[in-house]
Amino acid sequence: DAKTTQPTSMDCAEGRAANLPCNHSTISGNEYVYWYRQIHSQGPQYIIHGLKNNETNEMASLIITEDRKSSTLILPHATLRDTAVYYCIVRVDQSNTGNQFYFGTGTSLTVIP
């Protein structure tokens, strides 16, 4: 299984961009990078995913390096409600057995007023 490593914690000033890095150096060519966040023991919430191109949606942007060994989640204007644990996940593609989502240790992001 491709593993991910993330910093344990980060702080970000409210209104500034939050850049959350993730290393996934053993990722395979057909494995996607997913980002989820979890707010205080609620269920994880999907943010964004990508394969090799950069992606943007209403919540965030995802920048994947050309060698695909790392990625960065960008929250462009962090708010206090973005305080959460952010998980970078490599989705293991198994069409017969169901895709598998293995969580790394995550980054605890604190947005500071």
Place this chain on the structure above:
Amino acid sequence: DTEVTQTPKHLVMGMTNKKSLKCEQHMGHRAMYWYKQKAKKPPELMFVYSYEKLSINESVPSRFSPECPNSSLLNLHLHALQPEDSALYLCASSWNTEAFFGQGTRLTVV
């Protein structure tokens, strides 16, 4: 409907009890998952069902018994649990998309 519904939200059970956790989705997803999450730790994958058949069992003790009665439902039967099994149990569903998670069942074993 993009919801995964888990019941109950909270459960307290004794070590000799038998209980079940339930999970339901109506998104037509053919893969469903159980995760266990201890405090301040990431969710750990326990089981994966694909097309209503158990496809992944991450070496989970037999006191946890999953069941998938149909494509919309997933159960987790609990028997003879230990206090260290107290955790948040999360259900998820997916099929060639992101996984959608329920809000979890907070289980306390006394």
